[in-house]
Amino acid sequence: MEQNISENRQKQIKQTYQSRRKRPPLVPLINSSPLLRSSTLASSPPPHPSSSPIPRKIQKKTQAYLSLTRKPHRTTCSQCAMSYDTLSADDRKLHSKFHARAVSGVDILLPPTFKAISKVAVSTYTATLYKMTAQHLSSSRAVRVAIDAALRICNAELSAPDEGVEDFLSRASSSSNESAVYICVSPRSLTSAQAIIGLAVVDRISSGHFMSCDTGRLIPGPPIRLILGISRIYTAHTARGLGVAQHILNAVCESAVYGMQVPRNLVGWSQPSESGCQLAKKWCSESMTASEVSEDREKDADGTEKKIRVYIER
Amino acid sequence: MLEGKLEQASLFKKIVDAVKELVQDCNFDCSDSGIALQAMDTSHVSLVSLLLNADGFSEYRCDRNIALGLNLTSLTKILRCGNNEDMLTLEAQENPDSLTVRFENTQQDRMSEYALKLMDIDQEHLGIPETEYAATITLPSAEFQRICRDMSAISESITIECTKAGVKFSCEGDIGNGSVTLKPSASADHPEAATKIELSEPVSLTLSTKYLLNFCKATGLSPSVSLKLADENPILVEYPLASGHLRFYLAPKLDE
Numbered sequence: 001m002e003q004n005i006s007e008n009r010q011k012q013i014k015q016t017y018q019s020r021r022k023r024p025p026l027v028p029l030i031n032s033s034p035l036l037r038s039s040t041l042a043s044s045p046p047p048h049p050s051s052s053p054i055p056r057k058i059q060k061k062t063q064a065y066l067s068l069t070r071k072p073h074r075t076t077c078s079q080c081a082m083s084y085d086t087l088s089a090d091d092r093k094l095h096s097k098f099h100a101r102a103v104s105g106v107d108i109l110l111p112p113t114f115k116a117i118s119k120v121a122v123s124t125y126t127a128t129l130y131k132m133t134a135q136h137l138s139s140s141r142a143v144r145v146a147i148d149a150a151l152r153i154c155n156a157e158l159s160a161p162d163e164g165v166e167d168f169l170s171r172a173s174s175s176s177n178e179s180a181v182y183i184c185v186s187p188r189s190l191t192s193a194q195a196i197i198g199l200a201v202v203d204r205i206s207s208g209h210f211m212s213c214d215t216g217r218l219i220p221g222p223p224i225r226l227i228l229g230i231s232r233i234y235t236a237h238t239a240r241g242l243g244v245a246q247h248i249l250n251a252v253c254e255s256a257v258y259g260m261q262v263p264r265n266l267v268g269w270s271q272p273s274e275s276g277c278q279l280a281k282k283w284c285s286e287s288m289t290a291s292e293v294s295e296d297r298e299k300d301a302d303g304t305e306k307k308i309r310v311y312i313e314r
Numbered sequence: 315m316l317e318g319k320l321e322q323a324s325l326f327k328k329i330v331d332a333v334k335e336l337v338q339d340c341n342f343d344c345s346d347s348g349i350a351l352q353a354m355d356t357s358h359v360s361l362v363s364l365l366l367n368a369d370g371f372s373e374y375r376c377d378r379n380i381a382l383g384l385n386l387t388s389l390t391k392i393l394r395c396g397n398n399e400d401m402l403t404l405e406a407q408e409n410p411d412s413l414t415v416r417f418e419n420t421q422q423d424r425m426s427e428y429a430l431k432l433m434d435i436d437q438e439h440l441g442i443p444e445t446e447y448a449a450t451i452t453l454p455s456a457e458f459q460r461i462c463r464d465m466s467a468i469s470e471s472i473t474i475e476c477t478k479a480g481v482k483f484s485c486e487g488d489i490g491n492g493s494v495t496l497k498p499s500a501s502a503d504h505p506e507a508a509t510k511i512e513l514s515e516p517v518s519l520t521l522s523t524k525y526l527l528n529f530c531k532a533t534g535l536s537p538s539v540s541l542k543l544a545d546e547n548p549i550l551v552e553y554p555l556a557s558g559h560l561r562f563y564l565a566p567k568l569d570e
Contacts, residue, residue: 061567065358068440087358
């Protein structure tokens with residue numbers, strides 16, 4: 001009997017707290033005032049759910065805002081291309097965070113145990129290039145987080161699938177394609193931390209095809225032999241036009257295969273964008289040695305190739 | 315050309331201090347009738363409207379309309395260079411690229427002059443619709459500041475309910491709740507200490523404490539403040555000046 005009463009009491013308490021925890025849904029405002037505009041902006045973030053009981057339900061209200069201007073609230077940033085609502089504090093915060101990362105690069109703190117593969121002169125400073133394998137990414141959480149953020153910005157700019165480090169790691173572990181992420185890092189200064197100003201995701205591949213730069217279509221023919229595939233390549237806005245991408249590609253050829261300098265004509269590209277095609281053409285044409293020149297190359301009047309090597313990413 | 319002289323720099327200092335909490339950059343519209351300012355905060359939740367009439371200046375001249383685009387943080391830095399009791403002169407040419415701020419002490423043996431670079435601010439003129447307010451409450455500005463300050467410790471919202479019996483400020487937060495009720499009062503000796511209520515119908519508005527606290531930065535400008543309320547309309551918080559006014563509009567918080 002006593003046990004039943006106790007169980008009922010506990011059930012009652014549980015129900016009471018459940019009903020108190022239930023919050024009204026967020027709904028858009030409907031108001032009659034010409035001065036006010038309906039808003040879905042929450043007045044404040046809901047309190048963090050905690051294990052302690054919420055003493056009393058406070059009726060939630062939504063902040064209205066003044067509707068006195070004809071200017072549109074949505075804007076697109078000319079630099080980072082992000083569209084956001086200028087009236088939303090959350091949107092503005094999100095934009096400023098994304099903008100800083102897209103424009104200046106993602107801050108990274110590299111452990112001293114990570115060895116650089118080369119150093120290159122970029123503008124007025126010396127940038128450092130690192131090769132990040134699945135092993136490196138698994139060993140440092142800070143590096144993993146920074147590269148994940150950089151990869152997501154790269155994907156957003158390239159309109160590529162939103163794959164982060166976890167996807168990269170699972171792909172690297174499921175196959176033996178020896179994928180690696182190459183990063184170019186600016187030096188730390190008094191005013192800024194080290195930042196990833198350039199990034200490339202590189203796969204080991206075996207074959208590919210030629211693609212016409214003019215039409216963007218594959219040129220029919222037998223598959224061609226390739227060793228490396230550039231899955232993504234990206235440079236932060238402030239580091240563009242300084243040769244960062246070419247420095248990364250050079251480093252990829254030098255260090256991707258142990259003991260071997262991979263010829264540039266054995267590097268393929270995965271779904272290159274317009275600027276990616278230009279980079280590929282320019283980089284393949286520059287400093288190409290006689291041994292790398294193949295019979296199937298055709299050139300424009302300015303000496304750049306008309307077609308580039310592409311591969312289909314799995 | 316614009317030339318406006320104020321007997322005491324403290325008035326302009328207090329105005330800029332009160333406005334800079336809400337707006338960073340804004341245009342001071344100078345005309346022959348005086349200096350006006352109208353700007354919304356970045357979230358478009360509040361609006362500030364200033365009017366300094368020409369007769370509020372000891373000397374005033376403005377030959378043609380000029381919009382002075384100013385960064386208020388920079389203006390504050392310049393204004394800090396003068397004492398509160400100094401005479402303040404604002405001066406700008408016809409197509410100005412800077413605003414000259416001049417301070418003269420009361421003995422007129424020290425004169426300092428600073429030039430503040432102007433900004434091109436693309437600011438739309440905001441037409442504020444006429445509103446019929448259901449209640450107008452006039453109370454000492456220090457009292458209003460105290461209520462806002464006290465309630466800010468408890469909640470991020472204050473509800474102002476006005477009835478015939480009086481005005482009730484209440485708040486409800488995680489730690490508890492609180493309320494302050496003011497009844498209409500009159501004082502012949504100190505009319506600025508009186509609480510007056512003009513009411514056509516009972517009204518209640520819930521407002522952000524953070525913004526109300528920002529408005530209270532204008533407390534030093536006037537001994538009294540008037541709150542004008544209408545249901546589901548922005549509240550008007552007005553600090554009357556000797557010749558002009560400083561008004562704040564704040565959008566309410568509404569039920570979901």
